[in-house]
Amino acid sequence: MATWNSRGLRGSTLEELINRTNDQYREKGLALIQKIPTPITPVKMDKNSRHITLAYFEQKSTVDYIGAVQGIPVCFDAKECCVKTFPLANIHPHQVTFMEEFEKQKGIAFFLIYFSADNIFYYLTLRKLQEFWNRMEAGGRKSFRRDELDEEFYLTGKNGFLVPYLDGIQKDLQLRD
Amino acid sequence: MATWNSRGLRGSTLEELINRTNDQYREKGLALIQKIPTPITPVKMDKNSRHITLAYFEQKSTVDYIGAVQGIPVCFDAKECCVKTFPLANIHPHQVTFMEEFEKQKGIAFFLIYFSADNIFYYLTLRKLQEFWNRMEAGGRKSFRRDELDEEFYLTGKNGFLVPYLDGIQKDLQLRD
Ligand SMILES: [Mg+2]
Ligand SMILES: [Mg+2]
Numbered sequence: 024m025a026t027w028n029s030r031g032l033r034g035s036t037l038e039e040l041i042n043r044t045n046d047q048y049r050e051k052g053l054a055l056i057q058k059i060p061t062p063i064t065p066v067k068m069d070k071n072s073r074h075i076t077l078a079y080f081e082q083k084s085t086v087d088y089i090g091a092v093q094g095i096p097v098c099f100d101a102k103e104c105c106v107k108t109f110p111l112a113n114i115h116p117h118q119v120t121f122m123e124e125f126e127k128q129k130g131i132a133f134f135l136i137y138f139s140a141d142n143i144f145y146y147l148t149l150r151k152l153q154e155f156w157n158r159m160e161a162g163g164r165k166s167f168r169r170d171e172l173d174e175e176f177y178l179t180g181k182n183g184f185l186v187p188y189l190d191g192i193q194k195d196l197q198l199r200d
Numbered sequence: 201m202a203t204w205n206s207r208g209l210r211g212s213t214l215e216e217l218i219n220r221t222n223d224q225y226r227e228k229g230l231a232l233i234q235k236i237p238t239p240i241t242p243v244k245m246d247k248n249s250r251h252i253t254l255a256y257f258e259q260k261s262t263v264d265y266i267g268a269v270q271g272i273p274v275c276f277d278a279k280e281c282c283v284k285t286f287p288l289a290n291i292h293p294h295q296v297t298f299m300e301e302f303e304k305q306k307g308i309a310f311f312l313i314y315f316s317a318d319n320i321f322y323y324l325t326l327r328k329l330q331e332f333w334n335r336m337e338a339g340g341r342k343s344f345r346r347d348e349l350d351e352e353f354y355l356t357g358k359n360g361f362l363v364p365y366l367d368g369i370q371k372d373l374q375l376r377d
Contacts, residue, residue, distance in 0.1 A: 055305045127232075
């Protein structure tokens with residue numbers, strides 16, 4: 024993998040942490056979440072090695088993770104942010120559309136944001152994202168700041184789970200009732 | 201895509217039919233199902249074209265489709281079969297394990313089988329598959345025949361849906377109650 028140094032590797036540490044959390048939840052029977060691979064279209068193959076020798080990235084991906092949590096359909100996207108201001112350009116309109124439709128199917132959709140400078144994880148509910156998104160579309164800021172976020176949705180590592188997003192889902196569910 | 205004639209194209213007609221059905225259900229607000237791309241690991245890239253010039257297939261994939269249907273987590277795998285006998289070797293143990301865990305999370309898992317010689321679709325519930333699977337593990341046949349299947353789980357095209365698997369889900373749910 025040493026030669027792979029573009030789009031594919033970016034953010035892989037975050038991805039690894041989440042994948043390992045998914046394994047933890049799976050082993051404990053608490054959730055079954057599937058990573059959705061980046062869609063890649065193979066074009067040419069070497070018949071002997073069965074390696075792909077030409078392929079390209081497809082443009083449209085929807086969310087990074089999707090699955091089932093104790094009867095509830097769940098999907099989320101992981102985003103890394105190295106400053107205290109999150110640019111909404113990091114989130115694509117078709118992603119938001121997918122998540123809105125997912126919630127119409129009575130699922131839960133959210134963003135898992137890693138603020139790398141502070142080494143902290145935040146569970147951004149879809150409705151909170153929509154507030155920022157609508158503000159932008161009304162001509163406001165194209166980003167949101169950490170101090171605009173809800174204190175209760177920071178995920179604090181505990182019980183040995185690396186990125187305990189089920190805690191976020193639980194709070195999210197409580198606020199919907 | 202003319203040069204792509206190995207693993208990737210096999211079954212793509214079935215995949216296209218299902219993808220279009222997913223679009224139909226999505227447009228009508230009946231379901232939101234995501235195709236999980238074949239996991240491909242990119243190794244080398246051409247910096248100018250941004251094409252991948254070396255990549256390989258990862259071994260483990262779980263299911264082809266996953267999503268939410270009106271509050272229910274759903275996943276399924278599509279399989280094509282050109283004869284009247286379906287070889288269980290077409291289904292991988294880790295797929296069955298994933299589906300069993302998915303159902304433990306109160307989701308619905310099934311196989312969508314296309315019998316191409318007869319141009320007919322069958323909704324194979326996970327528990328029916330488990331019957332055949334257990335029979336094999338007990339030393340029995342390594343396949344099942346079409347005449348062993350339940351008449352009611354054939355999907356007959358109607359209402360304009362190409363592969364109306366929601367009808368199968370509905371029957372599946374009724375039998376669980
Ligand atoms: Mg992401
Ligand atoms: Mg398949």
